[in-house]
Amino acid sequence: MAQPLYVIGHQQPDTDTVCSAIAYARLKQRQGTDAVPARAGEMNPETQFVLDRAGVETPSRLDDAAGERLVLVDHNEHSQTVSGAREAEIVEVVDHHRIGDVTTSDPIFFRNEPVGSTATILTQLYDAADESIDEETAQLLLSGLLSDTVVLRSPTTTDRDRTVAERLAELAGLDVEEYGKELLQQKSKLGEKSPREMVLGDFKEFEFGAHEVGIGQVETVEPATVLEQREAVLAAMDDVVDEREYATLLLLVTDLLEEESTVLLAGGHEDTVGEALDATFTDREAFLPGVMSRKKQVVPPLEDALS
Template sequence: MSQPLYVIGHQQPDTDAVCSALAYAWLKQSQEVDAVPARAGEVNPETQFVLNFWSVQTPPLLEDAATERLILVDHNEYSQTVPGAREAEIVEIVDHHRIGDVTTSNPIFFRNEPVGSTATILTHLYDEADEPIDSETAGLLLSGLLSDTVVLRSPTTTDTDRVVAERLAETAGVEIETYGKDLLQQKSKLGNKSPREMVLGDFKEFEFGSHHVGIGQVETVTPEAVLEQQAVVLAAMDDIVDEREFTTLLLLVTDLLDEDSTVLVAGDYTDTVADALDTTFTDQKAFLPGVMSRKKQVVPSLEDAFS
């Protein structure tokens, strides 16, 4: 029996990562490939809402990928991969982020496009395979697309995303704004999360030259629920900096209604971060008008500043 292919998104998986893993595994299965969708962490409230809404089982947790065969979706950096990925065989990558540091010993299929979600790319892959997209798959792909583009409001949104979203919504039988508002409400749920959980809930690590940088993001319609806990959140950030040896750690608190962010910073190089983001920190906090996208509006500037 051949070894299965695990289709898996990044650690601290978001809706696009989980839904893309499911949709791409299903496409592979239709091509008689032994593909298994998986996840690299616990699902968040928004993703759980999506899975429940479309009556799809949560993909199994893959805790150690060493010796496994992997298809990476929605990421291509070792700092974001499932544990053991460096010892795994990576056979495909489908992503919409910057090109990271994942390397392979053989040529592989690597699809990377500057669009708002991996789900957008997967829609094209279904088309190229001449495989129809049923309502359930369309619902998952639409969810990943709307989640990553903040219901087509993010600056990462392209005309391609808008066209694909309309098509997927029609197939899924939902209206974009109505369904999108349900997603935003779920995305905003903080519940009883501890400050540490807020920081690490949607979190990515980057290597910028010799600098190890962490960037968390909380997307919410009630940013004050986080910011009024600034002191304890910063204390949690300090602990994470020490534990993981970050040069710098940022937390973006993004207001989904006003479409801007407040950023908290811990660690060293605050001046470097301030210059990169064209802002000024007061008590480790700064306001970033119009900033919603970590990928497009924060990471490139920090990479330039640190590298």
């Protein structure tokens, strides 16, 4: 019996990564492949809301991918892959982030485009395969797209994202702005999360030269919910830095309504980070007007500064 093909996104999965895994697994299944959507971590409230609303089963969690066959969606760096990915066979990658360090022994299908979401690329892959997108899959893809582009407000948003969003909304029978507001409300639900859970909830690791860097992000319409716990959050960040030996760790607290962020810092390189982000830190905190995207507005200047 042939091995199943696991379609899986990054650790600390978000809505784009989970919905993309489900949608691409469905496309592979239509093409005759035994593809299984999977996730590499706990679900967040927004993503669970999306799946519950669509009546879609939560993908099973894959804790160790060693020896498995994988399609990576929404990432291509080993620091973000499921545990055991280095000992797995990676057969495809579909992503919209910078090119990372995942390598393969054989040529593979690798699709990477500078758009606002992996869901945008997957919509095009359905078209290329001449496969229709049903209402449920359209809702999943639209959710991933709107979540990653902050309802088309993020600077990562392209004209292609906008066009695809309108098409998916029509297929799903949804209004982009109305449904987007529902997602923003869910994205802001921090619930009873501890400071550590806030730091690591939407978190990615990067290697910038010799430096290991962690960057977390909390997207909310109520940033005070996080910033009122500033000292506890900074203490949690310090603990993570000590445990993982990061050169520096940043937490972006992004105000979705005002379209700006406050950044907290742990570890070293405060001056370098401040210069890279054109910001001045006071008591390990800095204000970043107009900054919403970790991928486009934070990672590139930090990589240049620290590499």
